Amino acid sequence: MLKHKEYRREGPDYRFGEQVSFNDIKHTFGLNHIRLGRWVEKDERDKAANLIFDSLADLAFILKLPPHALGLRQTLNLAFGSGGQKGVQAHYVPAHRELALAKNAGAGALAHEFWHAFDHYISSKAYFTSPVGHSFASSCWLADVSQIKHPLNQRLEQVFTVALLSHDGDDTHDFVNRAVALDKHYGGQYFAKPTELMARAFEACIESYPDISNPYLVNETLNSSLAIAGGYPTLEHRQLIFPALIAYFEPLGVALGHENQAGILTEITALNDEI
Template identity: 40%
Template sequence: MSGKSSAITRTEQSAGHSRLSRPYFRNGPPHRSGADVSFGDIVKIFGFQSICIGRWVTPAEQQIAANLFFDALCDLQLLLAVPAQVISLNESLSLTFGIGGRPGSCAYYQPQGRILALAKNAGGGSLAHEWFHAFDHYIAGKMFADAKAQSFASALWLKHDSYVPHRLNDYLARAFQLLYLDETGLDESEFFRHCRRYDQMQQQYYYAMPEEMAARAFEQMLERQQLKNSFLVSGCLKGPAAKAGLYPATVLSEQLQRCWLDYFALLGQALQHQSSAGLSK
């Protein structure tokens, strides 16, 4: 199905001028078949720890948001070819919508409490970026023996201190090597160098942070796929950051795609095998 989020409902049509009611493009299958879902449905289906909604979110806005979240998370599951439990990071991840916020930020991931937060009127298109931050944080303890509570695997990889060799971990390690190092493996990559120079010009340290480089590369890789959902990810192929070269070039993005999509496909197969084996006992 092509066009915006499947089957705009009467609730969505009557929600006034909230930015939530703008048409978000998606061309994936109609996961809801035109029906409304609730945030409770999302918790149950994906296994999230919890979802908290801000008190200034109206019932109509909450309904639109639930439908958008559901479609986006289902599309993410399809893109990665994984069971629903991977989307909630083995039931460890919590969501908030329309609560608090950070200056200049429409969405963020908070390691303490493992919370992925989206603002009410500005979070659309940021979900994939923040989800990868959550994954990067979650997987740190699987990839590195001495990972601290708030560590990200992408940043720890540069230290090479306590890497845990594993077939799946090796796919992620290869992606980090492509992102941060040149072909010799001895010097920084051109992408890393460019992001660092950009930060120096802006007198900041943000775009060259390993975890930010990885999240931008991941969301851009998803936006390049045939299945599109602009609530899940948007703005990586065009816009100021893309024009500034703050996303990987095509060749690098394609290399990262092979690492990440192969990783998640193998993870999905392994989890499916475990589930099947458990049912057969």
């Protein structure tokens, strides 16, 4: 568990030392709604706002995305210090499209849970999902759900392929095999779920990004007990997954940037028409 007072970050200064608010976070990153717990005091709120702002900015920077894209077209909600689960740092609630961070224990889980939110959001854009089908893109991929043909969707499938299949594509990757062994060891079905495999692969690549160290965004994919047990991709495997992630997210960011620019131009045109 990483407390706020233990937090150490290295990376660009996006805020120029200024205090930001959760309202700043909402508008900068295109979120739909932010919910704060009733017991979050002002000092805690201010510290958390800065930590979360920097973390989301780091994530956008690493993925080469415009900051507003992290809000997933203003469908993603954020909760801080509200509705947490005992012993859980953070969780994503598909029914509410809400990423929830615990008040004092949310550090290190933001990247993992963001992937869950993205995986959920993009499923209906990438696959022909049925009403009773899979609601996450990684699950759709594993179940061979029909893909919606688009170059970006093909790049997304390449991310899954590199992360979860062997080099020749004929077998599961050792990363998956190690997760299966972990599930057998603990007597459950968690580590080898495609959603969890991809969330761990994603956060591992984010933590391995050079020149940025942000333990509030992601933590312990290298030296934790789970990492030592093989629960994350190896450094060599991350070097293959990360380029596939960027090959997907960078053109996605370009497309979203053009879309946002087109929206601004439309608003300007409408305003000029009114004048």
